[in-house]
Amino acid sequence: MLKLAVPARWQGAPWLLCAFRPFFLATLASAVLLIGLWLGYLRGLWPLPTALGGPLVWHAHELLFGFGLAAVAGFVLTAVPEFTRTAPVGRPLFFWLLVLWLLARASFWLSGLLGPWPAALCNVGLALALPLLLARRLFAEPSRRQWAFAAGLLSFALTAIGFYSDLLQGLPPMRWLHAGIGAMLALVLIALSRISMRIVNDALEARQADDPQDEPRVYRALPPRRNLAIFCIALYTLAEFLLPGARVGGWLALACAAALFNILNDWHVGRALFSRWALSLYLIYWLMALGYAALGAALLWQALPMSAGRHLLTLGGMGLSVFAVLNIAGRTHSGEELDPRAWVPTSAALLVAGALLRLAAGLPGWPYGTLIVASGLAWLIAFGLTGYHLGAVFIRPRRDGGLGCEEPLDAHGEEGTAPRCG
Amino acid sequence: MRLLRTLLGDWPAYLWSGWGALASLLLLFAGWQLAAEHYGSLVLAQPLEAFASLGRFWAEGSAVQELAITGRRALSGLALALLIGSALGLAAGVSMTASMMSRPLVTVLLGMPPIAWLVLAMLWFGASDGTPVFTVFVAAFPVVFIGALQGTRTLDGQLREMARTLHLPPHLMVLDVYLPHLFSYLFPAWVAALGMSWKIVIMAELLASQDGVGAALAITRSHLDSAGTLAWVSAVVGLLLAIEYLLLEPLKREVERWREPS
Numbered sequence: 001m002l003k004l005a006v007p008a009r010w011q012g013a014p015w016l017l018c019a020f021r022p023f024f025l026a027t028l029a030s031a032v033l034l035i036g037l038w039l040g041y042l043r044g045l046w047p048l049p050t051a052l053g054g055p056l057v058w059h060a061h062e063l064l065f066g067f068g069l070a071a072v073a074g075f076v077l078t079a080v081p082e083f084t085r086t087a088p089v090g091r092p093l094f095f096w097l098l099v100l101w102l103l104a105r106a107s108f109w110l111s112g113l114l115g116p117w118p119a120a121l122c123n124v125g126l127a128l129a130l131p132l133l134l135a136r137r138l139f140a141e142p143s144r145r146q147w148a149f150a151a152g153l154l155s156f157a158l159t160a161i162g163f164y165s166d167l168l169q170g171l172p173p174m175r176w177l178h179a180g181i182g183a184m185l186a187l188v189l190i191a192l193s194r195i196s197m198r199i200v201n202d203a204l205e206a207r208q209a210d211d212p213q214d215e216p217r218v219y220r221a222l223p224p225r226r227n228l229a230i231f232c233i234a235l236y237t238l239a240e241f242l243l244p245g246a247r248v249g250g251w252l253a254l255a256c257a258a259a260l261f262n263i264l265n266d267w268h269v270g271r272a273l274f275s276r277w278a279l280s281l282y283l284i285y286w287l288m289a290l291g292y293a294a295l296g297a298a299l300l301w302q303a304l305p306m307s308a309g310r311h312l313l314t315l316g317g318m319g320l321s322v323f324a325v326l327n328i329a330g331r332t333h334s335g336e337e338l339d340p341r342a343w344v345p346t347s348a349a350l351l352v353a354g355a356l357l358r359l360a361a362g363l364p365g366w367p368y369g370t371l372i373v374a375s376g377l378a379w380l381i382a383f384g385l386t387g388y389h390l391g392a393v394f395i396r397p398r399r400d401g402g403l404g405c406e407e408p409l410d411a412h413g414e415e416g417t418a419p420r421c422g
Numbered sequence: 423m424r425l426l427r428t429l430l431g432d433w434p435a436y437l438w439s440g441w442g443a444l445a446s447l448l449l450l451f452a453g454w455q456l457a458a459e460h461y462g463s464l465v466l467a468q469p470l471e472a473f474a475s476l477g478r479f480w481a482e483g484s485a486v487q488e489l490a491i492t493g494r495r496a497l498s499g500l501a502l503a504l505l506i507g508s509a510l511g512l513a514a515g516v517s518m519t520a521s522m523m524s525r526p527l528v529t530v531l532l533g534m535p536p537i538a539w540l541v542l543a544m545l546w547f548g549a550s551d552g553t554p555v556f557t558v559f560v561a562a563f564p565v566v567f568i569g570a571l572q573g574t575r576t577l578d579g580q581l582r583e584m585a586r587t588l589h590l591p592p593h594l595m596v597l598d599v600y601l602p603h604l605f606s607y608l609f610p611a612w613v614a615a616l617g618m619s620w621k622i623v624i625m626a627e628l629l630a631s632q633d634g635v636g637a638a639l640a641i642t643r644s645h646l647d648s649a650g651t652l653a654w655v656s657a658v659v660g661l662l663l664a665i666e667y668l669l670l671e672p673l674k675r676e677v678e679r680w681r682e683p684s
Contacts, residue, residue, distance in 0.1 A: 228445060235449070247468065248455045255448035262441035300470065 004092035014397040017334075018405035019094040021394045023074030024330050026101060027322060028391055030067040031383035034059070039376040042369075050112025052119075052167055053174075058108075060177040063314065065123050065160060066105055068184050071322040072156070073097060073130055075191060078333055078405055080149065083194065086137045088405050093133070100126045120164035127160035148230075152187040159183055175241055181313055182237030185288060186230045188321045189263075193221035195328055196281050200267070203275040219269050229259040236292070250299030253292045253309070260289035277338065280324050280348045287316030287355055294359060308362025315379060316355025323351055323382065326390055334393050335400035335408045343389055347382040354378030436672055443667065467649035475653035484638070485657060492634040492658070495551055496623040499558025503615055506559075507566030508608060514567070515574025524571065531564035536622050544630050554626035554634070561622050562615035569611025573604040609674055613666065620662050 006016060015021050038059050041048045051058040077089045077097070104122035111119045131138075131153035138146040163176035200219040208214055236252040243249060267273060267282055294309030331338055354375045361371035400409040451469045458468040467475075479485035514520040539560045543553040577600065585599050627636020635654050642650035 225442065228442065232445060232449065235452070239452070246459070247470070248452050248459070251448050251452035251455050251469070255445045255452065258441045258445035258448055261438070262445055265435075265439050265441070268435060268438065 004090075004096050006092050006095045010095070015395045016091055016095060017398065017403065019077035019089045020074035020330060020333060020405070022094065022098045023070045023077065023101070024326050025391060025394050026070040026098065027067055027074060027326065028383060028387040030062070030070060030105075031319075031322075032380060032387060034062050034067055035376050035379050035383075039373060039380070042372060042376075049109035051108055052111040052116055053172075057174060057177070060174065061108060061163070062105070064177055064180045064184065065108075065127065066101075068180075068318060068322070069127060069156075070101060071325060072153075072184070072187060073101070073126075075325050075329060076130060076134060076149065076153065078329060079191070079194070080134050080137050080146070082405070084137045084140050084144075084146065086140055089133075097126065097129060100129070116164060116167045120168065124157070124160045124164055127157040131157055148190045149187075152183060152190055155183040156180060156187065175244065178310075179237050179241050181310065181318075182233050182240075184318060185313060186233050188284070188288075188318065189226055189230055189233075191325065192281060192284065192321060193223075193226055195325065196267075196278075197221050199277045199281060199328065200269060200272065203272040203278040204269060206275065207270070207272040214270070217269050217272075219266065221266055225259070225263045225266060229256065229263055232256040232259040233292075236295075245299065247300055250296045253296035253299060256292035257289045257296060260285050260292065276345050276348075277324070277328065280320065280345075283348070283352055284317055284321045284324065287312055287320060287352065290359075291317060291355075294362075304359075304362045304364075308359045311358040311375075312355050315358050315375065316352065319355070319379065319382075320348060320351045323348060323386060326386060330390055331393060332407055333405045335398040335402045335406065336393060337408060339389065341389070343385045347385045350378040350382040354382065432672070432675075436675075440667060464646065464648060467652050469652075471649040472652035472656055475647075475649040476657055479650075479653060479657075488633065488635050488638050488654075489657060489661065492620075492623055492627060492636065493661075495554040495627070495634065496558055496619045498551075499555040499623065500562055500615060500619040502555070502559045503562035503566050503619070504612060507563045507615075508570045511567040511570025512574050512604070515571045521571055521575060524567070528564045528568055528571075531560070532568075534560075536561045536625065540626050540629060543626070549630060549632060553630045554623045554636075557626045558619045558622050562619050565615045565618065566608075566611050569607050569614075570604070573607030576607070577603055609670075613670055613674075616665065616670070617662065620658060624658060 010016055015025060037046070037048060040046045041055060048055045048058055051061070053061070073094075077094050080086075081088050100122055104119065104126050107114060107118035107122050131150060134153070135150065138150045159176045159180035162179070163173045166173035166176060197219065204217055204219060208216055232252065232255045236249060236256050239246065239249040239252050264282070264285055267278075267285070272278060273282060291309045291312030294304060294312055295306060296309075297303040298306045298309055327339060327344065354377075357371050357375035357378060360366050361368050361375065402409050454466070454469050458466045458471075463471060476485065479488075510524075514524045536557060540553070540557045543556045543560075547553040547556060581599055582595075585595055590599070623634070624636040624639065627634040628640050629636075631637050635658055639651060639654050642648075642654065
């Protein structure tokens with residue numbers, strides 16, 4: 001039987017201490033590289049790789065299956081063992097998954113030369129590997145089976161299969177990438193519910209400590225509202241897939257927006273909401289809701305192009321959530337407290353501004369080209385700053401003496417109480 | 423005053439909680455859109471076509487005018503039913519004999535189809551306002567009556583005894599012991615009667631009046647105007663939802679606050 005191993009030169013390398021490290025590094029690198037290349041291409045500075053499907057498919061595919069999947073892989077390979085209380089994912093396994101991710105990138109970028117098969121095998125293989133490898137852990141405890149995560153990961157894998165099936169048949173594959181956005185956003189909602197419980201309640205406790213006169217409050221991410229939003233997103237995604245451009249999709253998109261705003265009923269917990277991480281997570285829901293509202297307006301009244309709403313979802317909702325996950329899960333599982341420095345809110349604000357600029361680019365009469373570049377630059381600076389500050393954390397050994405994915409350890413080598421991702 | 427302050431203070435959070443209801447309604451619109459596209463606009467107009475018609479009625483002024491007429495009739499009938507139904511129901515509840523005697527009568531009233539009352543009302547009141555107002559009254563009355571009756575019958579005797587032992591002044595006895603309990607029975611009955619009154623007034627107008635939303639519906643039906651019909655339906659349902667969620671529900675939450683565990 002094939003036994004996986006990490007090559008000798010990287011045995012014990014700090015960037016391989018925990019599964020999220022290499023994948024979050026890949027996320028940061030691809031965030032900057034993919035948008036940098038895309039902006040240069042739009043300005044006519046250089047051509048894009050000769051990928052099948054053309055430049056737009058390359059842009060969407062890479063941001064979803066490159067940038068997005070790297071973040072998802074890093075998160076689930078670290079968080080699922082944590083909240084299912086199973087052993088961490090072995091280093092050889094995630095190392096070779098990273099190699100598969102790199103091969104998937106290379107094979108798709110060169111798919112114009114190599115044909116679709118190598119890219120199909122690598123990309124589908126990686127997307128399917130995650131739910132299959134984690135299945136046992138997700139269903140380990142009969143009373144706490146993680147159906148939502150399993151379904152989210154499987155639907156994401158399904159969009160990869162569909163994409164390559166269309167590509168192999170010579171059909172336009174873009175519809176699968178649009179469906180992939182739906183699957184990704186559903187995963188974001190599931191992941192956020194776990195992260196937010198810790199972050200918002202910590203903010204509430206801090207607020208309570210500052211001002212004991214405040215009435216004690218507890219935040220709970222209750223499932224019914226989240227499930228309604230996921231149900232609406234699933235319906236919209238299905239409608240967009242089966243009936244692209246139809247008005248029924250417009251109503252469903254508006255329903256998604258309302259259902260996402262509805263989740264925020266849980267979030268209105270007073271002034272604690274204005275702490276940096278609670279607010280960043282809160283804004284993700286706003287961006288997603290506005291994105292679906294814009295898609296609804298596009299489908300029902302042709303008020304603006306679909307791409308304006310779609311970018312609010314991806315650049316805004318997905319971008320900000322990846323940024324938050326990298327910061328919160330990444331730092332905590334590297335044994336660091338959350339970063340108190342100013343670059344964090346600056347980057348989050350840049351991502352929000354970038355999403356809004358991209359929306360404005362779609363409005364009639366606004367300078368499209370300039371706003372697209374401005375929006376792209378906001379993303380580049382935000383992820384550039386994140387790469388500079390956070391990338392350093394992911395490649396250096398833990399300062400608390402930890403040797404894996406544990407939360408910050410105290411002087412006695414015990415796990416502390418800092419925010420964690422699961 | 424305290425009620426008003428609480429209502430105003432909770433208003434933003436309450437309004438925000440409406441997003442969930444809006445999401446469900448938008449899912450309904452999606453279903454409506456799908457059905458409209460399947461059957462064609464002649465059979466079922468699309469939501470946007472219906473809303474465009476409603477916008478036109480609004481601009482012409484007919485929407486406000488017809489809704490005001492229908493509202494006046496529905497509310498007159500409802501007010502009569504609430505006053506008389508609540509008063510008689512409370513009175514009947516006080517006496518075991520009266521409640522025993524009134525039950526079969528209420529069953530008869532509840533069992534009588536509103537359309538039968540409408541035919542009788544047309545004979546008695548002709549095409550005047552009397553027909554829809556009476557039909558609404560007679561259909562809503564038993565619902566309110568039974569609510570009031572049950573409220574009185576289920577008053578907690580031990581609680582009353584305790585209040586008496588503590589020498590609670592009569593006005594506090596009414597405000598803090600009787601009213602909250604009665605209201606928890608009366609209020610749902612009133613809300614049910616309100617919903618009923620809107621449905622019945624439109625039916626009565628459709629068959630027996632020259633004006634009001636019901637009459638406007640009769641005209642759109644004769645013109646095979648599916649968008650116009652759905653516009654009127656949307657207006658009535660929208661108004662009902664607004665009254666229920668912007669007025670009645672906050673009121674209900676406030677008066678039922680005593681039920682919450684402290």
